[in-house]
Amino acid sequence: MTDPAVTVPLVTVPLVTVRGLRKRYGRALVLDDLDVTFGAGVTGLLGRNGAGKTTLLRCLATTLAPDAGEIRALGFDPATRSGRSGVRRRLGYLPQDPGFYPHFTAFETLDYVAILKEMTDRRERHREVWRVLSEVGLDDRARTKVRKLSGGMRQRLALAQALLREPGLLVLDEPTVGLDPEQRLRLRALVSRLGENRTVLLSTHQTEDVAALCERVLVMDAGRILFDGTPAGLAAVATGRVSLGDDRPGPGSLFWRTADGRYRTIGEAPAGAVAADPTVEDGYLLLVGRTEGAA
Structure with missing residues (x-):
């Protein structure tokens, strides 16, 4: 396997710092001295299920306390009561499974969350609710009850509540779930703009979103970071290990038949195959060892 040399990007202003973070669920070590x-910008987190991505995001979002280690976020220590309050006032968090009151309208849902975020001026609060509804393209559904919204609309509503009050730290766990291609493109444009002046952490299984959106990508496995660098650097992990050929590869390789009838192989190139340009997905699969015996 290609040696996953770590490429560390520039982090000019460390807005979030994690040191020695550990978390267990029973006997399972989920975060291992992380x-x-x-800094400012959009960072993507990739990793198989159980790699520790969601646990890390929950710790940063102050919904889960680590067993050991320390976090400093936006100048606050979330291990203290006052520090948690300080982080939460400046935090936007989209969890994997956001829960809503089904009989609330979209507007009422966001108005309620805005009150929880200590927006006490009614006129200012309503103006902010309309702003985030427009940001996610739900302003025409403001008076629709949550139970009548489609899955993709609920996901956009969850994103809208995370955007309330212009958070300095935005934590997004699988934000593109349930979105159609047009909505995903709109989300990319929105997150890209938000990342210009704040810290955005984006956990996803969509490697194309990472390639299109993130300046930096982390690959996690077994509670540790295997790679920290740019999407181009992750793709480069697979340099010389991706090929295209006319003949079907033998067992033990990861391959698929492309639209033009050729076979794309990740790993050892079959006889007669020619080298292909690697992608972020190729580098990720090689890094976490997902190509062995796959076919």
Whole structure:
């Protein structure tokens, strides 16, 4: 396997710092002495299920306390009561499974969350609710009850509540779930703009979103960081290990038949195959060892 040399991007202003973070669920070690720093910009987190991505995001979002280690976010220590309050006032969090009151309208849902975020001036609060509804393209559904919204609309509503009050730290766990291609493109444009002046952490299984959106990508596995660098650097992990050929590869390789009838192989190139340009997905699969015996 290609040696996953770590390429560390520039982090000019460390807005979030994690040191020695550990978390267990029973006997399973989910975060293993994790050290990482985040500055302004969009960082993507990739990893198989159980790699520790969601646990890390929950710790940063102050909904889960680590067993050991420390976090500093936006100048606050979330291990203290006052520090947690300070982070939460400046945090936008989209969890994997956001829960809503089904009989609330979209507007009422966001108005309620805005009150929880200490927006006490009614006129200012309503103006902010309309702003985030427009940002996610739900202003025409403001008076629709949550139970009548489609899955994709609920996901956009969850994103809207995370955007309330212009958070300095935006934590998004699988934000593109349930979105159609047009909505995903709109989300990319929105997150890209938000990342210009704040810290955005984006956990996803969509490698194309990482390639299109993130300046930086982390690959996690077993509670540790295997790679920290740019999407181009992750793709480069697969340099010389991706090929195209006319003949079907033998067992033990990861391959698929492309639209033009050729076979794309990740790993050992079959006889007669020619080298192909690697992608972020190729580098990720090689890094986490998902190509062995796949076919």
